[in-house]
Amino acid sequence: MAKHQNNRFSGASRYVLDDELASIVNVSMALEMPLLLKGEPGTGKTMLAHAIAESLNMPLIVLNVKSSMKLVDALYQYDTLTRLNDSRFGDSKRDVSNIEDYIKMGKIGQAFTSKTRTVLLIDEIDKADTDFQDDMLDVLDQMEFDIIEIDRTVSARFRPVIVITSNAKKDLSDPFLGRCNFHHIAFPDPEMMRKIIQVHFPDIDSNLMESAVSTFYELRKVDAIEKKPATRELINWIRALKTDPDFNPDLLAREGIPFLGVLFKKSQDYKNAVSFTNRHGLA
Amino acid sequence: MFIDFFYQLRNVGIPVSPTSFLTLQKALDMGLINSMDTFYTSARAILVKSERYFDVYDQVFAHRFQDAEMPELESLVLDEVTRALLEGWLEDPVSLAAALEMDASDIIDLTPEELIEYFKKRLEDQKGRHEGGRTWIGTGGTSPVGHSGHHPNGMRVGGVSRNKSAVKVAMERRYKDYSRRGLLTQDMMAEALKRLRNMVPVGSKDVVDIDKTIYQTMKNGGEIEIVFSRRLKDRIKVVLAIDNGGWSMDPYIPVVQTLFDYARDQFKDLKTFFFHNTVYDFLWEDPARIKKPFKVEDFIAFDPQTRFIMIGDGSMAPYELMAADGSIHVEERSGKPSIEQLKFLVQTFPHCVWLNPVSSQHWERTPTIRTIQQIFPMFELTLDGLEGAVRHLMAK
Numbered sequence: 001m002a003k004h005q006n007n008r009f010s011g012a013s014r015y016v017l018d019d020e021l022a023s024i025v026n027v028s029m030a031l032e033m034p035l036l037l038k039g040e041p042g043t044g045k046t047m048l049a050h051a052i053a054e055s056l057n058m059p060l061i062v063l064n065v066k067s068s069m070k071l072v073d074a075l076y077q078y079d080t081l082t083r084l085n086d087s088r089f090g091d092s093k094r095d096v097s098n099i100e101d102y103i104k105m106g107k108i109g110q111a112f113t114s115k116t117r118t119v120l121l122i123d124e125i126d127k128a129d130t131d132f133q134d135d136m137l138d139v140l141d142q143m144e145f146d147i148i149e150i151d152r153t154v155s156a157r158f159r160p161v162i163v164i165t166s167n168a169k170k171d172l173s174d175p176f177l178g179r180c181n182f183h184h185i186a187f188p189d190p191e192m193m194r195k196i197i198q199v200h201f202p203d204i205d206s207n208l209m210e211s212a213v214s215t216f217y218e219l220r221k222v223d224a225i226e227k228k229p230a231t232r233e234l235i236n237w238i239r240a241l242k243t244d245p246d247f248n249p250d251l252l253a254r255e256g257i258p259f260l261g262v263l264f265k266k267s268q269d270y271k272n273a274v275s276f277t278n279r280h281g282l283a
Numbered sequence: 284m285f286i287d288f289f290y291q292l293r294n295v296g297i298p299v300s301p302t303s304f305l306t307l308q309k310a311l312d313m314g315l316i317n318s319m320d321t322f323y324t325s326a327r328a329i330l331v332k333s334e335r336y337f338d339v340y341d342q343v344f345a346h347r348f349q350d351a352e353m354p355e356l357e358s359l360v361l362d363e364v365t366r367a368l369l370e371g372w373l374e375d376p377v378s379l380a381a382a383l384e385m386d387a388s389d390i391i392d393l394t395p396e397e398l399i400e401y402f403k404k405r406l407e408d409q410k411g412r413h414e415g416g417r418t419w420i421g422t423g424g425t426s427p428v429g430h431s432g433h434h435p436n437g438m439r440v441g442g443v444s445r446n447k448s449a450v451k452v453a454m455e456r457r458y459k460d461y462s463r464r465g466l467l468t469q470d471m472m473a474e475a476l477k478r479l480r481n482m483v484p485v486g487s488k489d490v491v492d493i494d495k496t497i498y499q500t501m502k503n504g505g506e507i508e509i510v511f512s513r514r515l516k517d518r519i520k521v522v523l524a525i526d527n528g529g530w531s532m533d534p535y536i537p538v539v540q541t542l543f544d545y546a547r548d549q550f551k552d553l554k555t556f557f558f559h560n561t562v563y564d565f566l567w568e569d570p571a572r573i574k575k576p577f578k579v580e581d582f583i584a585f586d587p588q589t590r591f592i593m594i595g596d597g598s599m600a601p602y603e604l605m606a607a608d609g610s611i612h613v614e615e616r617s618g619k620p621s622i623e624q625l626k627f628l629v630q631t632f633p634h635c636v637w638l639n640p641v642s643s644q645h646w647e648r649t650p651t652i653r654t655i656q657q658i659f660p661m662f663e664l665t666l667d668g669l670e671g672a673v674r675h676l677m678a679k
Contacts (some may be wrong), residue, residue: 019320020320020324022323023320023321023324023325024324024328025312026315026330027315027316027321027325027329028328030310030314030315031306031309031310031313031329033306035328036332038334080493080497081491081493081496081509084496084500084507085507087505088500088505088506090509174298174300176490177332177333178300178302178303178332180332181328181329182327182328182331182332182333183327183328184334184337270591
């Protein structure tokens with residue numbers, strides 16, 4: 001118990017954590033199970049891993065999953081070309097007869113061999129196919145993998161804190177889900193959003209924040225928007241508003257919304273948003 | 284502890300696995316959970332693996348620990364049950380009446396609404412008899428801790444039952460999405476069709492071919508020669524020909540629609556054609572089959588590596604397939620019987636399949652299906668059938 005107590009997670013300087021999420025993170029760490037995070041883009045799934053790493057003072061290793069990725073790419077890589085080159089020219093310090101010198105660790109391998117406990121973020125797992133997902137969970141379950149070229153088993157020195165994110169609408173496979181804890185990050189409510197903005201802009205004018213947040217939530221209600229603006233867009237938008245010297249938050253409700261393009265990035269969405277604001281005089 | 288909670292979650296349809304429940308016990312044993320709030324969130328993270336069930340979880344949790352009203356089973360599954368019930372009613376009123384323990388003559392007089400009302404009432408009674416009590420799941424106590432753990436009745440709902448009536452079967456159907464032979468969802472199709480890929484080298488030579496490099500280097504007596512090759516990319520071409528005519532295909536519209544939507548997203552090089560019953564001189568590029576005819580002969584210009592997929596029930600009058608002027612549309616009687624056109628398509632596209640939404644059990648009974656089967660490799664439009672079709676399409 002004690003060892004769990006002293007590295008509990010309670011939120012980092014740039015990430016606003018609700019209690020619910022904090023307790024889930026703590027339970028997952030204690031149970032040594034990966035935490036699977038789902039949620040709309042922009043709800044801070046990736047940021048959470050950064051925040052955990054920061055607050056626990058552990059190095060963060062990010063594995064960005066790609067659709068073409070094979071599991072072995074995430075584990076290790078055997079650099080045949082360098083070895084071939086060395087065998088021809090022999091001008092490196094590496095020992096050509098020792099294959100181990102030419103094994104480079106992939107992201108999962110790095111997390112296993114690290115001298116300290118790490119946070120391993122596996123980002124956008126849904127991009128890979130089901131086989132990759134299940135095989136990877138096997139590795140993460142057993143905390144070891146084999147390097148066939150040198151017939152060696154790499155075991156994790158410290159079990160990394162594993163955070164997995166998924167954007168998929170569809171569910172992952174049952175065996176996969178069975179081995180993870182699950183959390184769905186809902187879109188922050190205005191209350192939470194104010195806290196998030198406070199974290200990013202500590203000295204923000206309360207007037208500006210109020211009108212920005214209320215306008216933002218109004219705009220999210222616009223119909224037929226393909227990509228709704230998320231937290232990231234709001235923060236960039238506020239940044240833009242702050243740099244505009246002519247901008248007066250009191251007039252936001254009357255004089256049209258500046259920098260709509262920061263919030264709506266698809267041209268059709270942008271058009272819809274403009275016509276919506278013109279119609280409703282919200283702008 | 285909390286074993287009834289586990290069964291309650293399962294009973295309302297949340298797929299909670301025993302392993303995850305043990306994990307929750309472990310978390311409790313480790314003293315990680317020390318307040319109701321933590322219990323609520325941790326149990327959800329450990330037991331519930333999809334946000335779709337969060338709402339139901341909340342209701343069950345509130346019921347179990349805060350003594351709130353149990354969510355009504357009806358609202359969760361009634362749509363499905365109602366549909367099954369109405370289908371049964373239309374097909375076979377007599378046995379449905381028997382299942383509901385009423386007179387066949389009475390049931391015919393009922394309107395659908397009345398039938399459903401009656402069914403609901405019966406369901407209430409049945410719950411009463413099986414589970415004992417309004418809340419239908421063992422509610423031995425409401426104190427949050429120290430429950431006896433004994434759960435006498437709860438397992439019964441939708442599960443084991445001595446009375447295997449149509450009503451019961453209807454209730455069990457809420458899992459039908461998971462059944463491999465059931466109606467296909469888009470996700471299941473994605474899973475089955477994912478392997479339909481044709482990897483060909485394209486683009487500039489920017490990938491080091493290690494095997495060839497080593498070979499060349501050895502050949503040069505150790506002088507390194509790095510060999511580059513092109514990247515492999517998926518360049519599959521798919522032609523989808525859909526039977527969208529006639530009432531006989533009507534029941535299969537949703538499943539064909541799903542397949543079509545998925546194919547449109549998935550395959551970059553997809554051409555869709557439409558036909559009625561079988562193929563004569565033309566296929567049509569427009570669903571109405573009026574504006575854009577496409578001569579079947581012109582398929583010869585297509586890449587023979589194209590995967591050709593026909594979707595149709597293959598059920599028609601035999602002459603439509605065999606006779607030289609078999610088309611029911613006068614304007615396309617060129618003298619070639621449809622069966623010749625089908626043979627031509629199979630010769631043109633070695634990788635071809637016919638997907639048939641009709642269950643394979645019925646194929647034997649329809650002569651035209653049997654005939655088409657001799658020409659086209661035919662697969663059922665189910666998850667198993669799709670997998671077989673993909674395997675066939677990818678075979679060399």
